[in-house]
Amino acid sequence: MKSVADIFTIVAVCAGSFFFLAGTVGLLRFPDSLTRLHALTKADNLGLGLVVLGLLPQANGFLGGLKLVAVWLLVQLAGATVAQVIAEALRRRGPPP
Amino acid sequence: MTIIEALDIGLAFLVLGVAGWTIAAHEAFTAVIGYVVYGLLLALVWVRLFALDVALTEAAIGSGVTGVLLISAAVRLRASEAEMMHERLGIAPRLVAAALCLVAAAALAAVVLDMPDPGATLAPQARQPLAELGLGNAITAVLIAYRAFDTMLEKVVLVLAVIGVWSLSTDANWGGLAGPTRLERTEGPLAFLAQLLPPLGIIVALHIVWVGANEPGGAFQGGALLSAMALIVLMARLREAPAIGRRWLRVALISGPVVFLAIGLLGFALAGGFLAYPLGFAKPVIVFIEVFMTLSVAATLPMLVIGPPDRRPS
């Protein structure tokens, strides 16, 4: 039983890391701010989500799991807001030359 | 080399790389962003050094609140950077400076390698009275019992910093609302966040303060979180910052050091000495002090970030 949970953790965290990696590559390689933002939010969203999902079986009881999920939700909230604010600032500055 | 060691080395290089980037960046704004990232990476290093309390403080204050302060400063100072480009040093003075700094860093590195392991420690002495104090977190015990005096003084430093910042206002603006002149209130995602997050943040902050007696956490970390909530509300312009003459604000600002000092002086009468806690009541007294310290940290940090009043009092 333990090993199944461990394998699940490894697979999920690895998948999450892959999304982070992809997001970072996007951040570095994409041409303008809006597309970079797009790459970044995907990484936050799915990458962290998978990492949290993978860590859930390892969590310290129900409360520990709840904390992990709370972390994910808070990062979602903060990431979405920051993305909106940055996009808003970009729009105000006008289209890229 | 184990995988943990490889990760440690990777982390160290990452920290140094981002720090170097912060120092070398062309624009101040870029450098500040680098610094915020650096602060978060540093928090990871602190976790690796088994210093969770420090990691929390570094992430919240060293990276978070300092980041907000520096980002807004970098934006407001953008116009000053071009003028100062011609003050940049030539290559020769830079080399001299680099050589001197290299000598200093090398001496310190040699000292680090020379340090005995295990080294000198107060851990056994710090651990022994924990049960008597009713605490589980030795760092909290150091901060609020063994070296309570330093902590109290450091709260006074915070108040002095507020006075110093306020004193940079003008005579005409004295007594006005704290902080720079703001635009009208905005709607949108930030306002939404500023309405949604604070209740949650307050609960988490209280939790951090409460568990601080036994686990990582405490007044600094909780207070920093509360002040972050206040800053979000101020940044979204849901609320104006208070006028600096408001009594409740001043009471909140000094509540930490005053309660600390008062309890310390009460110790003369009740526990046989300054900052001595009465036998058997140490835990409630410590929690009482922590509550007020949290309050004053939560009031002080936003005041320091938003700066002196910039408008005439109405």
Added chain:
Amino acid sequence: MNAATLAGLSGAALIGLGLYGVLTHPHPLRKLLSFNVLGSGVFLMFGIIARKGAAAGLAADPVPQALVITGIVIAFSATALAVALLLRLFAVDRSATLRPDATIERNDRSDA
């Protein structure tokens, strides 16, 4: 090499980097940033001393760790005071330079 020594060496390197920034950057805000890097390097030195003092079932000596917490708060207050000074200077003078004779030169220029 263990994590503590590695962190200590990083601390020494950060102190060198920060010191270099404080010495060479002309802009006060950059000096302040470098000062914060320097400060965090110093705190890391405390961190490894704490870690090497692990004993009595504690993973690290709590005393240096507590000192670091106090130090971080003081460093923040110092940064806030310096930023306020800098913003005020820029508001009054439209210049953030730290050169000692800057104001006098400007007065001379406006006199002439």
Added chain:
Amino acid sequence: MTSLLVWSLAVPIGGALLAFVVGGRRVHWFALATLPIGLAIAIAIAAALSRSSGPLLYLIGGWSPPLGVALRADWLSAIMMVITAVVICGIAAFACGDFISPRPAEARRPFAFWILLLALWSALNLVFLSGDLFTLYVALELLVFSAVPLVCLDGRAETLRAALRYLLFALLGSVLYLVGTGLLYGACGTLDIDLLAACLRPEPVTLVAASLMTAGLLAKTALFPLYLWLPAAHAGAPPAASAVLSALVVKGSFFVAVRLWFFVMPALPGEAATQVMSALAAAAIVFASLLALRQDRLKLLVAYSTLAQIGYIFLMFALAFDEGSGRMVQGSALVGGMMQAISHATAKAGMFMAAGMIYASLGHDRISELGGIARAAPLAALTFLLAGLALIGPPSSGVYLAKTLLLRAADNTGQWWWAGVLQVGGVLTSAYLILVVAHALAPMRRAPTPGHAAIPRLQQAAALALVLCSLVLGLVPWQPWLPLPVAMSGHGPLGLAALWSMLWPILIGVPVAYLLGRRGNRRPWRVALWLEDADRLLRQWPTAGASLVAVAVALAAAMFFGR
């Protein structure tokens, strides 16, 4: 009785916090109410110390070191606390003329000044009493945080710039001090001064720590060549603030340096490092005194005089080194240095106040246009003159006693060169005073700017009282507190030799002032121009910063190889 140590900190801190929360236009009441209590506590501590056999000790919270923090009052703390209390009282009396809110509402300048004055006082008391290196760090930070805003209370660009330079350089100094603190903890597992003294051995860690801490403290004290922040900050602040900064604040970090070298690690530095310290001090005396001759504003001249005086108080380091035991000894050299520090504190506070009053009555402080000041503000001019005399050291003054002790120490240790520096310094001090007096005696060039109110009596009295205090410090019976050589107690204050020792520097000072002093549009000597260039270079940030690291490296090298 030892709880007095706590009260000496709690009273000014409590006063400052209360003043902050109550606010309003009567902030100064809290300060003025606190002053006599604080003074009484300082005197009571000195009295208790004279009856006790050793230092007074207070363990905070009952936690004994190494875990806890101790307060300790020894003879150094006691005399510094009393003098600080006296000077603060004098400055507060002076400030009543400048820092009372004119409006019925709370005003910015008085609010900041009075609270910061109290905070600064508590910080100094903490510096004098703390028995723990980290508490000393917090005390130094308290000192900086209360001193920096005082520099720029008037909000002009140049004072803001001076304050920022001061803050940044002081922070750099603090951080160097902090690294050393950490390293010493790593070596001994304690930060308590007595426990460290028993534990420290000369090994790489402790020597690196010692040199970094010392360099940091020198930066905060503005010893040559680390003085970039001082002239502008001290000369630009309002007079009462200048007086506090020059008389007291620099003594705080100086005191920590003394604690470190004489009490924490007397056996660590070794002979070469003490010579490095005294060489910097000698350079400060000569260089800053010569530059004082080149200033065209009175307050700047006084600020450069402070730089030279900082040199005087650091000169004792080489003289206090005992070759036989290889340790710093707490003998007549240390007493001489401390005596110099307290005499300078009282005299310089009075001098800055006098300069402020002269500025107020003339509307400027250009030295070349001081003519007629003796008629426009006679008491201020007299105070300035007496303060200058107090720095030269007539036989009853504290400076005279200090010089005698230092010369004796130089004689005992066979280091005649430092004695020579002392004498040269006396000549140069006389020279820049003569320069001021010569200009002041000239006839008035133009009528003083009208509209300047008369100087309040209280201000004149406060400044004069402090200067007189410095002039009689040599007559105080110091025996119960200071380890004075017995022969010193009955030195003939009015002997012919003593008078001559004061007169000859003045006589030589006249031609020096004539040759090197700034006089009208006359083309200066080339040496003077070189000096001014060097001064400009040293006040540039990169030079000063590099000097700071270089001083640290030089001290470390001296400690490693010079033992």
